[in-house]
Amino acid sequence: MSVISKQIFYDAVKGVDCEQMMHPWTSNCYKSSFQHIFYSIKGTGKFYLIIYILQLLVKGNKLRLDDIKQQSLQLLQSTLFGSVFVITFVASNCFFRNAMGRFHYYIFPGLTSALSAVSIFLENPKKRGVTVTSFLYLMFEVFVRYLEEFNYIHRTTGFETFVFMICSAALLYLLRIVKHQKSNLWFFLPPSFGKSKITDDKRHYCPHRGSCWDDIINNTAKYFGFGVLVQWLRATVPKFRKILKEPSLLNPFNLKTLKLGVFTGLYVMTYKMTSCFLCRYRKEDSPLHAIPSGLLAGLAYIIRPDLTVILIAICNLLTLSEYHFKDKGLLPKWPFSEVAYIIASGILFHSQMVIPNCTPKQFVNLMHSFSYGKSTEINKRLWDYIAKSQELKKLASL
Ligand SMILES: [Zn+2]
Numbered sequence: 001m002s003v004i005s006k007q008i009f010y011d012a013v014k015g016v017d018c019e020q021m022m023h024p025w026t027s028n029c030y031k032s033s034f035q036h037i038f039y040s041i042k043g044t045g046k047f048y049l050i051i052y053i054l055q056l057l058v059k060g061n062k063l064r065l066d067d068i069k070q071q072s073l074q075l076l077q078s079t080l081f082g083s084v085f086v087i088t089f090v091a092s093n094c095f096f097r098n099a100m101g102r103f104h105y106y107i108f109p110g111l112t113s114a115l116s117a118v119s120i121f122l123e124n125p126k127k128r129g130v131t132v133t134s135f136l137y138l139m140f141e142v143f144v145r146y147l148e149e150f151n152y153i154h155r156t157t158g159f160e161t162f163v164f165m166i167c168s169a170a171l172l173y174l175l176r177i178v179k180h181q182k183s184n185l186w187f188f189l190p191p192s193f194g195k196s197k198i199t200d201d202k203r204h205y206c207p208h209r210g211s212c213w214d215d216i217i218n219n220t221a222k223y224f225g226f227g228v229l230v231q232w233l234r235a236t237v238p239k240f241r242k243i244l245k246e247p248s249l250l251n252p253f254n255l256k257t258l259k260l261g262v263f264t265g266l267y268v269m270t271y272k273m274t275s276c277f278l279c280r281y282r283k284e285d286s287p288l289h290a291i292p293s294g295l296l297a298g299l300a301y302i303i304r305p306d307l308t309v310i311l312i313a314i315c316n317l318l319t320l321s322e323y324h325f326k327d328k329g330l331l332p333k334w335p336f337s338e339v340a341y342i343i344a345s346g347i348l349f350h351s352q353m354v355i356p357n358c359t360p361k362q363f364v365n366l367m368h369s370f371s372y373g374k375s376t377e378i379n380k381r382l383w384d385y386i387a388k389s390q391e392l393k394k395l396a397s398l
Pocket residue numbers: 018019022023028029032094
């Protein structure tokens with residue numbers, strides 16, 4: 001596996017200035033920063049526009065004009081956050097390169113991306129959850145891949161299922177008791193505990209309307225459909241052009257697409273069945289029921305083992321615990337999530353340069369859309385300088 005050491009890095013960027021690395025179309029750093037304002041607004045605006053339109057579409061019949069107004073304002077705020085991130089990144093790299101006389105191994109692009117990530121405070125607090133969770137799980141993925149690549153750990157489906165079961169139990173319990181469920185990345189939200197009684201029937205102990213079997217069957221079908229749709233979109237959207245020529249590729253009924261549906265459906269079915277059984281058996285609802293229900297539901301992991309799912313569960317668990325403990329006064333009201341996001345940005349950008357094989361593709365693609373392709377261009381230039389210096393070294397040793 002290729003690891004870019006300090007020596008390789010400094011050999012490659014020797015004499016390279018910020019114009020050559022960051023903005024080859026202009027020699028003026030200020031001019032480049034202004035141009036990046038346009039690129040970043042285009043990149044981040046387009047990126048968030050798609051997400052916010054999807055969020056509005058999910059509301060379906062319940063969609064109101066107020067929702068569109070609110071979502072438009074949030075789109076502006078998110079675009080501002082994304083743009084400030086990109087501009088700070090470019091400007092601070094120019095500044096440090098010129099102040100230090102060379103690109104520094106830890107500053108470019110690690111420290112400068114951490115500095116840019118401070119812009120998270122400009123993002124709407126309600127929308128920060130998803131951004132923070134995404135960066136955190138990607139950072140954990142780098143750690144796991146690194147440990148695996150260097151043979152420090154060996155992953156097995158059995159152990160991963162066990163970890164997922166524990167995470168699922170703790171996460172579903174927290175989702176039931178945390179009062180203000182902020183935006184998160186978990187696909188299934190169990191009913192919150194403590195809401196007013198759902199029906200007047202004194203023998204109905206479950207937190208849902210209608211009969212238990214109706215609730216179980218409806219939710220299983222809903223989440224099975226959700227899983228199939230997500231996997232189908234993940235598989236077809238990147239191949240959009242190819243599909244126009246060959247429409248048969250749109251077929252959602254292949255084994256891979258169905259597997260995610262079976263996982264999400266089985267997960268929700270097991271949770272619902274266990275929860276209803278416990279409510280009927282104990283003749284009361286309790287948030288503690290989420291622990292055995294979530295534990296058993298976690299067994300569905302065997303159907304479709306995926307490290308990303310465990311990491312997303314762990315990150316949601318961490319961010320929800322933070323809200324919960326702050327709410328209970330057990331943690332000071334410090335911005336732990338935001339600081340974690342800043343650290344994760346630094347680590348992800350640094351790892352992308354030093355250990356590219358361990359950096360998740362999602363992160364590279366995310367930064368590509370965010371910066372309107374500029375991050376890919378900067379990376380390509382760096383790799384070209386590295387390749388060139390390595391070639392020269394080989395020639396010199398001959
Ligand atoms: Zn510059």
